Amino acid sequence: MSQVIVITSGKGGVGKTTTTANIGTALSLLGNKVVLLDADIGLRNLDVVMGLENRIVYDIVDVVEGRCRVKQALIKDKRYEGLYLMPAAQTRDKDAVSPEQMKKLCEQLREDFDYIVIDCPAGIEQGFKNAIAGADRAIVIATPEISAVRDADRIIGMLEAHEVRDQALVINRVRMNMVKRGDMMAIEDVVDLLAIDLIGVVPDDELIVTTTNRGEPAVSDGNSLAGMAFKNIASRIEGNEVDFLDLDKNNGFVDKLRTMFGFGN
Amino acid sequence: MINAIKNLFGNKDQSGDVAKDRLQLLLIHDRMNCSTELLEMMKADIVAVISKYVDIDDEEFDIEISTMETDETHKKSPVLSANIPIKNIKNQKKK
Amino acid sequence: MDLENIVIFKGGRDGITVILDEDASFKDIKTIFIQKLQDAKSFFNGAKVNIRFKGKVLTKEQQEELIEILSGQNILNISFIHGFEEDQEEIIESNAEPEQWFSREGSSDASMTKYHIGMLRSGQSIEYKGSVVVLGDVNPGAKISAGGNVLVLGSLKGIVHAGKDPAAHKPYVIAIGMYPAQIGIGNSIARSPDNVYLQKSSEKDEVLIAYLNDSQIYIEPIDQKTIANIMNQ
Numbered sequence: 001m002s003q004v005i006v007i008t009s010g011k012g013g014v015g016k017t018t019t020t021a022n023i024g025t026a027l028s029l030l031g032n033k034v035v036l037l038d039a040d041i042g043l044r045n046l047d048v049v050m051g052l053e054n055r056i057v058y059d060i061v062d063v064v065e066g067r068c069r070v071k072q073a074l075i076k077d078k079r080y081e082g083l084y085l086m087p088a089a090q091t092r093d094k095d096a097v098s099p100e101q102m103k104k105l106c107e108q109l110r111e112d113f114d115y116i117v118i119d120c121p122a123g124i125e126q127g128f129k130n131a132i133a134g135a136d137r138a139i140v141i142a143t144p145e146i147s148a149v150r151d152a153d154r155i156i157g158m159l160e161a162h163e164v165r166d167q168a169l170v171i172n173r174v175r176m177n178m179v180k181r182g183d184m185m186a187i188e189d190v191v192d193l194l195a196i197d198l199i200g201v202v203p204d205d206e207l208i209v210t211t212t213n214r215g216e217p218a219v220s221d222g223n224s225l226a227g228m229a230f231k232n233i234a235s236r237i238e239g240n241e242v243d244f245l246d247l248d249k250n251n252g253f254v255d256k257l258r259t260m261f262g263f264g265n
Numbered sequence: 266m267i268n269a270i271k272n273l274f275g276n277k278d279q280s281g282d283v284a285k286d287r288l289q290l291l292l293i294h295d296r297m298n299c300s301t302e303l304l305e306m307m308k309a310d311i312v313a314v315i316s317k318y319v320d321i322d323d324e325e326f327d328i329e330i331s332t333m334e335t336d337e338t339h340k341k342s343p344v345l346s347a348n349i350p351i352k353n354i355k356n357q358k359k360k
Numbered sequence: 361m362d363l364e365n366i367v368i369f370k371g372g373r374d375g376i377t378v379i380l381d382e383d384a385s386f387k388d389i390k391t392i393f394i395q396k397l398q399d400a401k402s403f404f405n406g407a408k409v410n411i412r413f414k415g416k417v418l419t420k421e422q423q424e425e426l427i428e429i430l431s432g433q434n435i436l437n438i439s440f441i442h443g444f445e446e447d448q449e450e451i452i453e454s455n456a457e458p459e460q461w462f463s464r465e466g467s468s469d470a471s472m473t474k475y476h477i478g479m480l481r482s483g484q485s486i487e488y489k490g491s492v493v494v495l496g497d498v499n500p501g502a503k504i505s506a507g508g509n510v511l512v513l514g515s516l517k518g519i520v521h522a523g524k525d526p527a528a529h530k531p532y533v534i535a536i537g538m539y540p541a542q543i544g545i546g547n548s549i550a551r552s553p554d555n556v557y558l559q560k561s562s563e564k565d566e567v568l569i570a571y572l573n574d575s576q577i578y579i580e581p582i583d584q585k586t587i588a589n590i591m592n593q
Contacts, residue, residue, distance in 0.1 A: 053291050054301035091298050150482050153499050157481035193499060193517075195479060213284035 002110040005117050005237070006039075006135035006164070010151030012122030014143045015172040018208060018218075020119040021049045022227065023139070025217040026234030028083035032114040035074065035084045037105075039131035040121040041096050044088035051215020052077060052085050061089035064101040070108055079220075084113075094127030106134030115237075124158055132159065137166035139199065139233075143173045144185040153194055168199035170233060175204045176247040200233035202226050203247050293330055297343050304328060311347065320352040367392040369400065380415035386422050394429060473508075480504070480518065489525060500541055509533065515565060516540050521549075523572070530571065530590060537565035538579055545572045 007020045017040070024036040038046035041061065047053040058073040063086070070086075077083040086109075089096060097105075109116045120131035132138065138159050142152035152169070159167055171190055178184035191198050205226035211218045218227035219234075225245065232242045294300055308328045315321055327348040332341040366381035366389055380389050411430065418426070472490030482501025486492055491508035502518035504510055507525030515537030521544035523531025531545055542551050569582040571590050580586045 048287070048291060051287075053287070053294075056300040057302045057306065090295055150501050153482040153501060157484050193497075195497065210280035213280035213287075215287065 002114050002116065003237075004106045004110070004134050004136045005115060006120050006132050006138045007118065007141060008120035008128065008132065008138055008155055008159070009122065009141040009148070010124060010155035011142075011148045014141050014148050015202075016122070016141055017045050017049050017119050018212065019139070019141055019170060019172065019202075019230070020046060020117055021217045022219050022230035023234050023237070024115070024117040025050075025077075025080055025083060026219045026231045027115050027117070027237065028077075028080045029219065029231070030234055030238060031082070032238075033082040033084075033112065034115045034117060035086060035109055035113045037086050037109070037116055037118045038088035039097070039102070039118050039127070041088045041127065042090065042093045043121065044090050046119045047075075047085060047087045048215065049212055050077065050085055050217065052087075053215075056087045059087045059089040060105070061092050061096045064097050064105060070105070094121060094125065095130065097130050099130050099133035102130050102133040104134075124154065128155075128158070129162065132162055132164055135164050137168070138164045139168050139170055140194075140196065141170050141172050142190060142194070144171060144179070144187070144190055146185070149185065149190055149193060156194060156196060167196045169194055169196050170200040170202060171198070172202045173204040174201055174247065199236050200229055201244055201247065202229040202233075203245070293332060293343060297330055297345075299330060304330065308347075311349075315349065319354050322350040322352055325350045363388060363392055367396055369396060376411050378411060378413050380413060380418075382416050384416065386416075386418065389416065390425065390429075393426065397429065479514070482518075498535075506531075512536070520544070522546075522570075532572075532590070533570040534567065534582060535570075536567050538568040538570065540570075543570055543577060545570060545577055546575075548572060548575050548577050550577045 005023075007016050007023070009016050020036055024034050028034040036046055036050065038044050038060065040046070044059075047056060052075050055075050058068040060073065062068045063070055063073045073086050074084045075087065077085065106116055116134075118131055118135065121127040140152050140155055140159075142148045156167060159165075169191065171187055174187065175184055179186050187198070187201055203225050205218070205224055207221055207224040208218050208226050211221055211224065211227075217230075218224040219230050221227050225247075229245055232245065235242045308326065311328070312321065312323065312326060325348075328345070330343055330345050333344045334341055363384075366384035368379040370377045370379060378393070413423075413426070472488075474486065474488040474490060474492050476486055476492065476494045477496070479496040480486065480494055480498045480502040482499055485503035485505070486494070487505045489507040491510065492504050492506040493511045493513070494504070495513050497514035498504060498512050498516045498518040498520070500517045503520075504512075504518065505521045505524060508523065508528050509531050510520050510522045510533045512520075512533075512535040514535070516533070516535035517539045519542045520533055520540050522528075522533045523546040526546075528546075533540075533543060533545065540552060542549065544550075567582045568579050569586060569590075570577055570579045572578075573590075
């Protein structure tokens with residue numbers, strides 16, 4: 001039974017595209033056939049994050065407008081078995097694909113894939129409504145910042161109104177040292193407020209920037225703590241029970257020294 | 266000199282530089298709405314057409330999009346340039 | 361007189377209006393009501409409808425008897441409209457959540473109650489002439505505006521305004537965990553001094569009541585003494 005998952009957040013810049021790329025790649029590493037669908041039409045980026053920007057010939061708008069077949073617009077990622085990308089159009093705007101067309105496309109993709117992971121545009125306008133139209137479940141991304149949490153709350157309400165009731169929360173870019181100092185909202189506080197299931201906590205990780213620079217998902221880097229967190233999310237999507245990462249372990253050498261000599265934070 | 270120092274400290278393959286290179290190429294292609302794969306398809310088509318009239322060196326055939334300053338406005342605009350080495354012009358078999 | 365006509369079912373845009381004959385006895389009304397309901401059983405089957413009663417003024421006990429009869433059906437809303445209020449159309453907000461409203465004796469707007477089951481999230485709002493009860497949290501960015509009282513069985517972090525109806529008698533706001541970004545009662549408005557997002561809702565959250573005394577909003581733990589104070593103002 002295939003699943004259509006939309007990655008959404010309301011607020012821009014909280015890591016939707018990175019999350020889509022990483023969760024999708026991690027799901028393919030678990031042996032699934034996965035297609036990443038970029039629904040951010042006009043501002044496509046999933047292709048660059050995946051390092052597949054050179055290979056685009058057709059895009060999602062070409063598919064729904066009948067200029068090519070679904071298979072022609074699918075770019076196979078040669079690095080990962082079973083991973084494909086359907087890019088967004090760069091030169092059209094958000095309403096180039098209607099909710100009905102999106103539903104139809106998702107239904108077609110279901111026939112060949114285990115997971116269809118959709119990168120949703122920021123905002124609550126038509127582009128958002130189009131992107132979620134065919135989704136079975138939503139993964140809501142929030143960073144532990146007031147603006148992001150507030151927008152996530154709004155998005156959860158809108159998802160409910162559009163009958164996407166299966167929702168899970170990913171808290172992205174958590175800085176444990178700031179949380180400890182009380183300078184960042186704590187995980188429990190965010191979960192408490194949003195009151196949906198927590199499916200992952202991803203630490204702020206510089207490696208995300210460097211892997212993205214190279215067009216490689218962080219899950220491919222064994223040293224990346226964020227990559228590890230994304231792999232765990234993929235495993236939880238598959239229905240496995242996985243313990244949450246102990247983010248405190250991420251303390252640097254200096255922190256460890258401090259602890260050793262009794263300079264607590 | 267600075268580069269030499271950079272190299273010395275193993276900065277040769279900084280991901281920031283990779284990002285810059287990728288982005289430069291990407292933006293040129295975006296402005297033209299044309300990807301490498303599309304370029305490859307264009308190349309194949311051009312080869313097919315030109316081959317009807319001249320023998321060309323497939324291996325050395327180079328096609329790329331870059332930017333060039335226009336004479337009048339001094340604005341940079343994208344240009345498609347192809348470098349097509351000709352082996353020999355086919356003998357016209359008219360008789 | 362034809363007993364059939366003492367109870368008339370009339371279908372409308374937003375539900376069914378049941379018109380009760382002003383002169384008939386409650387006993388007769390009840391018998392015919394049950395009979396007609398039986399006849400229309402297939403119509404009610406599984407459907408969610410709004411029902412409102414018009415015409416004969418019923419006592420609270422009688423109203424409850426009718427509600428009891430209806431309780432077997434899938435009825436979404438039940439209301440009683442009497443006398444001169446008959447022509448006042450209630451605006452029923454389109455809302456996917458099930459809701460119920462009953463009028464009480466006196467039946468002024470402020471005494472009607474709207475129930476919202478579930479959380480109220482950022483960007484969502486409830487506006488109602490009567491009182492509002494929310495079974496769930498009211499998150500920052502959500503808004504409740506009520507003619508009467510507001511009760512939140514959860515933590516209140518949004519914007520709330522109670523007692524907008526000048527006829528409302530001693531309006532109040534009750535919440536388990538009172539952290540409103542802004543609270544208004546009657547004509548008075550107060551703002552939270554702190555950032556609502558940084559308020560930790562804890563297990564120890566108290567049930568608090570916000571009320572008006574001399575145009576000032578007071579927030580206190582809800583206990584016998586406070587209630588007595590409010591009522592004796």
